Amino acid sequence: MNDLRNRLESTFNVQGLMKTLGARLLSVADGEVQIELPFSADLTQGLGYLHAGVVTSLVDTACGYAALTRAPEGHTVVSVEFKTNFVRPAVGERFVAIGKLETAGRMLSVCRGEVLAYSGESVKTVALMQATMANVPG
Amino acid sequence: MNDLRNRLESTFNVQGLMKTLGARLLSVADGEVQIELPFSADLTQGLGYLHAGVVTSLVDTACGYAALTRAPEGHTVVSVEFKTNFVRPAVGERFVAIGKLETAGRMLSVCRGEVLAYSGESVKTVALMQATMANVPG
Amino acid sequence: MNDLRNRLESTFNVQGLMKTLGARLLSVADGEVQIELPFSADLTQGLGYLHAGVVTSLVDTACGYAALTRAPEGHTVVSVEFKTNFVRPAVGERFVAIGKLETAGRMLSVCRGEVLAYSGESVKTVALMQATMANVPG
Amino acid sequence: MNDLRNRLESTFNVQGLMKTLGARLLSVADGEVQIELPFSADLTQGLGYLHAGVVTSLVDTACGYAALTRAPEGHTVVSVEFKTNFVRPAVGERFVAIGKLETAGRMLSVCRGEVLAYSGESVKTVALMQATMANVPG
Secondary structure (H helix, E strand, O other): OHHHHHHHHHHHOOOHHHHHHOOEEEEEEOOEEEEEEEOOHHHEOOOOOEOHHHHHHHHHHHHHHHHHOOOOOOEEEEEEEEEEEEOOOOOOOEEEEEEEEEEEOOOEEEEEEEEEEEEOOEEEEEEEEEEEEEEEEO | OHHHHHHHHHHHOOOHHHHHHOOEEEEEEOOEEEEEEEOOHHHEOOOOOEOHHHHHHHHHHHHHHHHHOOOOOOEEEEEEEEEEEEOOOOOOOEEEEEEEEEEEOOOEEEEEEEEEEEEOOEEEEEEEEEEEEEEEEO | OHHHHHHHHHHHOOOHHHHHHOOEEEEEEOOEEEEEEEOOHHHEOOOOOEOHHHHHHHHHHHHHHHHHOOOOOOEEEEEEEEEEEEOOOOOOOEEEEEEEEEEEOOOEEEEEEEEEEEEOOEEEEEEEEEEEEEEEEO | OHHHHHHHHHHHOOOHHHHHHOOEEEEEEOOEEEEEEEOOHHHEOOOOOEOHHHHHHHHHHHHHHHHHOOOOOOEEEEEEEEEEEEOOOOOOOEEEEEEEEEEEOOOEEEEEEEEEEEEOOEEEEEEEEEEEEEEEEO
């Protein structure tokens, strides 16, 4: 698992966006990846919530990395499509996106993800994703 | 229409994320809004394409603003859910997201969006969105 | 729980489509409903699999009923939108759709669903849904 | 175009579900297919509207056939995933689903669809779909 984590971390750290957002790889397991992001006013929409696009960026990346834990050697993963439901305002001190591989095909995988918002003692689900990922050579 | 543009521009400019990404409001019409973003390596995924989450942030915002052009007075718009298909690698010098209001209900609206990538003389669709927006007091 | 089941069963049995498909309410619990359908060649697509639209009808209904278990009195539930991934060919002797309520708002609920195909000893997930339901007076 | 129509019609007529629903192929063009369905109380949900699953079955099939008009020889088309928004109650005397191919890849295509409800002189959009289709040998 350390090898897997190292391999994912090295690709995570070259993702321009993850650095720009201030996100970090929180945990890596076979078929499940978690990404953490502290709140920042630089990432908000008009009402001061974390922007739906940032919420989606986190959980898309967590889902993509979850798929990557089982991608064939010599392959990387790209997003084919995804759908996100925003179930509560994305308000919190920090956010954790959890991506889980549900089914892994030779070329396409399906993942489900969730974004949790942490505020003091409270933790709430703010978004749910269902995504299709593709294995591509690279 | 100038009033509408001014109203939308003033809310656009307080969106932390749009500033962080370097996006600007390109055009505003009744039920249709366009947003432009120059490419930046700070916004990429592992293969150097614009990250799916950034593509989504742009077109989500364009869709939300398209809905906002017809929202009742005293209301703003939040994303209930959306779905994005990534139909080509998001490679280009600049990107334009187009959001169109398809149906406007009292509380919920449905929008469709598209993201175009411009490279020299070439322009290509890289993503398609279908989204549900809600009018909320604010 | 018997009251809940009776209430749901009486509305299930007036659904023209469920009768036409040959589906039945398999189980009802707080926030989770299961619907069963035997395979029929009358419900297939071109390759002889259960049609994606039938798979979707089952799991949409299971999700709607899951939301209905927590809808305010005097309200029924309609589908706002849903998204289904078809992860394996829908081949089997019978199919079970499971709908689960994930978050229940005053007006909108979000559900996740799954469709299982049973063949002899084998059981396989053939579809995954994420859905938005609305409470409406009725 | 007559050849194309004949080829699609012969596969349409072996689809168990389309016969069970009472649907027929209304028009076939390069990248666009329309399917028609008269209302029937056998296809309803609890409120007497056409069931969301039937609405989806129609527009999924229209989208799949739209993709099929450009599939490589020796291939058929299966639904990878789709998302449907229900924008008005599906009430009408007859329904027309329109599927349009938006982008055709070697393996995956993206389509958009719409379902119109006709009642006397009135015609209204009741649903919008965005779908991913796959070309498979067969």
